[in-house]
Amino acid sequence: MKKDFAERVWDVVAQIPVGRVTTYGRIARHLGLGRSARMVGYALHAVAASDDPMAVPCHRVVNRTGALTGALHFPTPTAMEERLLSEGVTFLDDGRVDLDRHLWEPDTAEDE
DNA sequence: TGTATGACCAGTC
DNA sequence: CGACTGGCCATAC
Numbered sequence: 001m002k003k004d005f006a007e008r009v010w011d012v013v014a015q016i017p018v019g020r021v022t023t024y025g026r027i028a029r030h031l032g033l034g035r036s037a038r039m040v041g042y043a044l045h046a047v048a049a050s051d052d053p054m055a056v057p058c059h060r061v062v063n064r065t066g067a068l069t070g071a072l073h074f075p076t077p078t079a080m081e082e083r084l085l086s087e088g089v090t091f092l093d094d095g096r097v098d099l100d101r102h103l104w105e106p107d108t109a110e111d112e
Numbered sequence: 113t114g115t116a117t118g119a120c121c122a123g124t125c
Numbered sequence: 126c127g128a129c130t131g132g133c134c135a136t137a138c
Contacts, residue, residue: 025121036133041119063120070119
C-alpha cells in the first residue's frame with residue numbers, strides 16, 4: 001500500500017460538510033493534481049476496495065456536471081442519491097446534484 | 113517491463 | 126454554440 005495521493009483525496013472528501021458536494025476536478029486542483037481529476041475518482045475507487053470503504057463520503061463527490069458518475073460503482077446504484085437525499089441534498093430535474101446550492105470547495109468555503 | 117484504461121476536466125476546432 | 130481531442134498520473138494485466 002502506498003497511500004499518497006489517495007490519502008489526500010480522502011482527507012479532503014472527509015472535510016466535505018453534510019448536505020454539501022464537490023467535484024473531482026475541484027479536489028484535484030486543490031491537491032495540486034491539476035487535471036488529473038481521474039486519479040481522484042480512482043482514489044475513491046481505491047477506498048471502496050480498501051479496508052474502510054466508509055472512511056470517505058464518496059457519495060458527496062460528483063463530477064463537474066453534478067452527475068453521480070460514481071454511483072455506478074456503489075454497492076447499489078441508488079445508494080449514492082439515497083444518501084445525498086438523506087443529508088438534505090437536492091437534485092435537479094435531470095437527476096443531477098444541485099451544485100448551485102450544494103457545491104462546496106476545499107478550504108475555500110470554510111466560512112460558508 | 114510495457115501497454116491499456118480510468119468514478120474527469122478544460123481547451124480547441 | 127456543439128462535439129472532439131489531449132492531458133494527467135496511478136493501477137491492472
